[in-house]
Structures are given as C-alpha cells and as structure tokens.
Amino acid sequence: MKKTKIIKVDYLARVEGEGALYLKIKDKELTDVKLKIFEPPRFFEAFLRDRDYTEAPDITARICGICPIAYQMSAVHAMENAFGVQVTGPLRELRRLIYCGEWIESHILHAFMLHAPDFLGYQDAIQIAKDHKELIENVLRFKKTGNEILTLLGGREIHPINVKVGGFYRVPHREELKSLQDNLKWARDFAVEAVKFVAKLPFPDFERDYEFVALQHPDEYPFNEGRIVSNKGLDIDVSQYDDHFEEQHVKHSNALHSVLKERDSYFVGPMARYSLNYDQLPKVAKDVAKEAGLGETCSNPFKSIIIRCVESLFAVEEALRIIESYEMPDQPAIALEPRAATGYACTEAPRGILYHRYRVDEKGIIQDAKIVPPTSQNQKTIENDLWAFVPEHMDQADDQLQWQCEQAIRNYDPCISCATHFLKLNVDRG
Amino acid sequence: MEGETITVIGVGNEFRGDDAAGLLVVRQLKEKPLPGVKFLEQSGEATALMDAMDQTGPVILVDAVQSNAKAGTIHRYDASEQSMPAQFLRCSTHNFSVHDAIEMARALDKLPLRLMVFGVEGSQFEPGAEVSSPVQGAIVKAVRQINKELQTLTGESSDA
Numbered sequence: 001m002k003k004t005k006i007i008k009v010d011y012l013a014r015v016e017g018e019g020a021l022y023l024k025i026k027d028k029e030l031t032d033v034k035l036k037i038f039e040p041p042r043f044f045e046a047f048l049r050d051r052d053y054t055e056a057p058d059i060t061a062r063i064c065g066i067c068p069i070a071y072q073m074s075a076v077h078a079m080e081n082a083f084g085v086q087v088t089g090p091l092r093e094l095r096r097l098i099y100c101g102e103w104i105e106s107h108i109l110h111a112f113m114l115h116a117p118d119f120l121g122y123q124d125a126i127q128i129a130k131d132h133k134e135l136i137e138n139v140l141r142f143k144k145t146g147n148e149i150l151t152l153l154g155g156r157e158i159h160p161i162n163v164k165v166g167g168f169y170r171v172p173h174r175e176e177l178k179s180l181q182d183n184l185k186w187a188r189d190f191a192v193e194a195v196k197f198v199a200k201l202p203f204p205d206f207e208r209d210y211e212f213v214a215l216q217h218p219d220e221y222p223f224n225e226g227r228i229v230s231n232k233g234l235d236i237d238v239s240q241y242d243d244h245f246e247e248q249h250v251k252h253s254n255a256l257h258s259v260l261k262e263r264d265s266y267f268v269g270p271m272a273r274y275s276l277n278y279d280q281l282p283k284v285a286k287d288v289a290k291e292a293g294l295g296e297t298c299s300n301p302f303k304s305i306i307i308r309c310v311e312s313l314f315a316v317e318e319a320l321r322i323i324e325s326y327e328m329p330d331q332p333a334i335a336l337e338p339r340a341a342t343g344y345a346c347t348e349a350p351r352g353i354l355y356h357r358y359r360v361d362e363k364g365i366i367q368d369a370k371i372v373p374p375t376s377q378n379q380k381t382i383e384n385d386l387w388a389f390v391p392e393h394m395d396q397a398d399d400q401l402q403w404q405c406e407q408a409i410r411n412y413d414p415c416i417s418c419a420t421h422f423l424k425l426n427v428d429r430g
Numbered sequence: 431m432e433g434e435t436i437t438v439i440g441v442g443n444e445f446r447g448d449d450a451a452g453l454l455v456v457r458q459l460k461e462k463p464l465p466g467v468k469f470l471e472q473s474g475e476a477t478a479l480m481d482a483m484d485q486t487g488p489v490i491l492v493d494a495v496q497s498n499a500k501a502g503t504i505h506r507y508d509a510s511e512q513s514m515p516a517q518f519l520r521c522s523t524h525n526f527s528v529h530d531a532i533e534m535a536r537a538l539d540k541l542p543l544r545l546m547v548f549g550v551e552g553s554q555f556e557p558g559a560e561v562s563s564p565v566q567g568a569i570v571k572a573v574r575q576i577n578k579e580l581q582t583l584t585g586e587s588s589d590a
Contacts, residue, residue, distance in 0.1 A: 136537075
C-alpha cells in the first residue's frame with residue numbers, strides 16, 4: 001500500500017507578506033513542491049502609467065516597507081539613464097550611504113528577528129529576547145543605526161521622501177552626517193560580534209550548484225551601478241536585462257517566476273553578491289568572514305545568515321568611509337531635461353537585484369513600466385532547493401521537516417509583498 | 431512639578447484604507463489639546479515604535495486591527511496587564527509588527543508602566559483604498575473613548 005503524505009503550511013510566518021508552502025510526498029518520494037504566493041497582486045506597474053517621471057521614486061517606494069530605498073534607487077537611476085545624465089561626486093556617495101542604512105536595517109532584522117529563531121529552536125525573536133536580552137538589545141540598537149541614516153538622508157525612517165531624480169531634495173551638512181559616527185563606530189564592533197554569533201549556529205549540510213546573479217562594479221561592492229554578471233558566464237549591461245531574463249506565470253502563485261532564458265532558475269541576494277564580489281569587500285569584512293568559516297564563495301543557502309551579517313559590517317564600514325570624506329555639494333540635485341526614451345536600472349536591494357525599466361515621452365510622462373523584484377527572481381530557486389532538500393531529510397518527523405523547509409525558504413528573506421504586483425494584467429485589460 | 435506626561439501614539443499608513451485609523455484618531459484628538467498630553471504619529475516600524483513607547487508616563491496606542499471581528503469594532507487592551515493576543519495588531523506590512531514591538535518591549539523590560547491599546551477593526555487595507563464607513567464611525571467613537579480615558583488619567587496624574 002502506497003502512503004501519501006502532504007505537508008502544508010497555510011500561512012508562512014516570519015516572511016514579508018502572505019505565502020504558503022505545499023509539499024506532496026508519495027511513498028517516500030517527493031512528488032510536488034509549491035511555494036504559493038497569494039498576497040493580492042498590486043498593479044504598481046499600471047499605477048505608474050501616465051504619471052510624471054518625478055513621481056516614480058515615491059510611488060515605487062510604497063511597494064515595500066522594508067526596502068523602499070531599493071525602489072527609489074532603481075527608479076531614479078532608470079530615469080537618469082533615460083535622460084542621459086549621471087549623478088556623480090558627493091550625491092553619488094550619499095546614495096550609497098542611504099543604501100547602507102537600508103542594508104543595515106533589513107539585514108539585521110532578518111538575521112536576528114526572523115531567521116535566527118529557526119536555528120536556535122525558538123518560535124520567534126521575542127522568545128530569544130527572554131533568554132538573550134543583551135543580544136537582542138544590541139540588535140535593536142544596531143538596527144536603529146540604520147534607521148538614523150535613513151531618517152537623516154530620507155527624511156524619515158520608513159517610506160523616505162527626500163530622494164529625487166537627479167539627487168535629493170535636501171542634502172545634509174557635514175556636521176549632520178558626523179553626528180552618525182559614534183553610533184556607527186559602536187555598530188562596527190557589534191557587527192563583528194554578530195558575525196561570530198551566527199557563525200556558531202548549526203547549519204544543515206546542504207549545497208547546490210547555483211547560478212549566482214548580481215551586479216559587479218570594478219571599484220566597489222555594488223549598490224547602484226555595475227554590470228549584471230553570473231558565475232556561469234553572464235556579463236551584460238543592465239539595458240540587456242530583458243534579452244536574457246523572462247518572467248513566467250505559474251498557476252499556483254500570484255508572483256511571476258523569473259528565469260534566465262539561456263538556462264533556468266538563478267539565485268540573487270547576499271550569497272550571490274558575496275560570491276561574485278568578494279574581492280571588493282573591505283579587509284575587516286574579509287577577515288571576519290574567514291574567521292566565520294566562509295570561503296570566497298558560498299553555496300550553502302542556510303549560511304546566508306552569516307553573509308547578511310558580513311554585509312552589515314561592510315555597510316557600516318562603507319557608511320563611515322563616506323561620512324569621513326563627505327563634502328556638502330553646492331546643489332542637492334543635478335539639473336535634467338526630460339526626453340522621450342527608455343531607461344534601465346538595476347540596484348542591489350538587500351534581497352538581491354531589483355530591475356526597473358521605464359519608457360517616458362518627451363515631457364517625462366511614464367508610458368510603460370516594468371519592475372522585477374528579487375523575490376520573484378528567487379522563487380523558482382527556493383522551490384528547487386526544496387526539491388533537493390526534502391528527499392535528503394525524508395526520514396524526519398513531519399514537524400521537524402516542516403520547520404526545516406520553512407527555514408530553507410527564509411534563507412532567501414523572501415519579500416512576498418514586493419513580488420506580487422503583477423498577475424494577469426494583460427488579461428484584466430481584456 | 432506637573433504630573434507625568436501622557437503619550438498618545440497613533441500607528442498606521444494613511445495610504446492603505448482602514449490602516450489609517452490610528453493616525454486619524456490621533457489627528458482628531460490633537461485638535462483639542464490637553465495639558466500634559468503629547469501626540470505622536472508612527473508608521474509601525476518596530477524599533478521607532480519601541481522608542482516612542484519608552485516613556486515614564488502612561489501610553490495610549492491606537493492602531494487598526496484585523497481580527498475577524500465586525501469592521502468598526504473597537505478593542506481595548508490593557509497591555510501592561512496582559513500579553514497581546516498573538517494575531518492582534520499584525521496587519522502592518524512589516525514582519526516585526528506592532529504586536530511584536532509591544533511584546534519585545536515587555537521581554538526587554540521596556541514597556542511603560544501603563545500601556546493601553548485601542549484597536550479599530552478594519553476591513554479594507556489595499557493600497558490607495560478609502561477608509562471604510564464602519565471605520566469612519568469607529569474613529570469618532572474611539573476619539574470619544576480616548577478623550578474620556580485622558581480626562582481620567584490627567585485627573586489621576588494631577589492628584590498624584
């Protein structure tokens with residue numbers, strides 16, 4: 001008699017947005033894996049049509065409460081690409097700085113509040129706080145360091161309002177930025193401790209041969225600029241994105257699955273970024289990574305929690321570097337003239353590359369918009385991880401298997417709210 | 431020396447329909463300022479909210495709620511006395527919700543001595559949605575209830 005076992009998680013906790021997991025095991029053989037994303041689609045690409053180009057950063061920032069800077073950065077760079085201008089000097093540095101703030105906030109929140117409970121056997125971070133009060137107090141203080149950067153440069157710590165195409169509405173004085181230094185110096189020390197703490201967590205022995213995709217820049221660890229590269233030979237300008245990637249609709253999900261046309265699923269996010277850009281990390285981050293047992297690349301997605309902490313350390317170092325050398329620019333933004341064109345940008349959201357494409361008319365009115373968030377790019381890879389992981393752990397009790405599958409999904413810090421803004425838009429228009 | 435300041439915190443997102451309830455309640459309360467009462471608006475970002483709640487005086491927090499009750503229902507919890515129900519105040523787009531901020535503050539001994547939470551049951555939270563009519567009515571009621579609470583509290587604190 002064949003036995004069928006179904007593991008269902010109707011509501012995935014500790015992920016952004018609403019998703020579910022469905023596994024079917026028939027006579028000890030895994031026969032179905034579905035990461036279901038059922039948060040309602042949000043149609044942001046349609047909202048953007050007929051809006052002025054200046055509105056894109058503020059409208060798209062509303063897609064996500066955790067990574068609004070990523071949306072603003074991809075939007076402003078895409079518009080500047082369309083208008084043929086490039087933001088340089090201190091304004092460029094300030095954009096890197098505000099991204100540091102977002103990485104600090106997002107990475108530490110995910111690593112300790114959402115992912116660490118999986119490794120430590122707690123239901124949530126509140127339970128961790130009861131046993132490790134000082135650790136969680138430091139985590140919250142660290143996160144606040146990121147909030148402070150966002151508040152100063154973005155106007156407020158969530159849904160910032162100070163970013164514009166061409167630069168900022170207001171730029172800080174040198175003294176204002178200097179006021180962040182003391183907390184950042186404390187944060188640098190804590191980030192080292194954070195890496196050491198997560199490095200001691202128990203990691204399942206699990207590796208796959210991923211195609212890592214990330215931005216790569218000749219001089220820096222990437223935030224806003226670079227070519228899109230992979231460890232399997234992809235090396236393209238951002239404007240070629242649509243030639244190489246496509247989104248596929250799958251029945252069970254409100255989010256599209258993104259794949260590489262030449263091959264298939266791919267991996268974006270901290271582990272891809274680290275593995276493709278290790279050389280650009282500052283020495284202190286490389287040293288701490290080495291001490292944590294990481295090589296120059298990593299293929300165990302469970303260890304992404306370590307890489308998030310290494311990247312947090314990088315973000316603090318980078319923020320301190322930028323603040324130290326900052327000179328207030330004469331103008332908060334460069335002048336630009338709209339023109340009819342298509343603009344492309346890809347920036348590194350905490351969860352991986354975020355692609356924006358806009359076609360605007362001669363007055364800068366948006367005719368068409370395309371946004372591909374990192375979670376929809378990772379969705380197929382997450383399912384493939386489960387296809388590989390579950391058969392190796394089939395003998396575990398259902399609750400343990402379910403726990404580890406949820407943990408495997410959280411390796412990607414999935415932001416389901418971001419991923420569900422499309423779905424059958426063409427059909428609806430009839 | 432005056433009595434302790436009372437802090438009223440409205441939490442919400444004004445672009446997501448009924449999620450604006452907490453902010454709208456606080457804005458209406460602000461129209462009739464009371465001595466010794468300060469009003470704050472918060473997005474629900476947990477660390478900022480924990481800071482806002484870190485007060486020596488009493489704190490009243492108002493937020494929208496999705497708990498399967500009838501839209502417009504007003505819930506009142508004395509969070510200093512009891513833990514918040516697990517699914518309460520989780521309609522934020524953040525993982526680390528208002529509920530988590532309150533319970534995390536409790537775990538870290540950072541909860542104010544008095545924390546009252548008013549939850550306005552909402553029904554529509556889509557981006558760009560209007561505030562539903564049951565919630566519009568509930569906002570008026572919540573303002574009245576909180577005003578009454580504030581009068582009692584200011585009376586108590588001025589006696590202290």
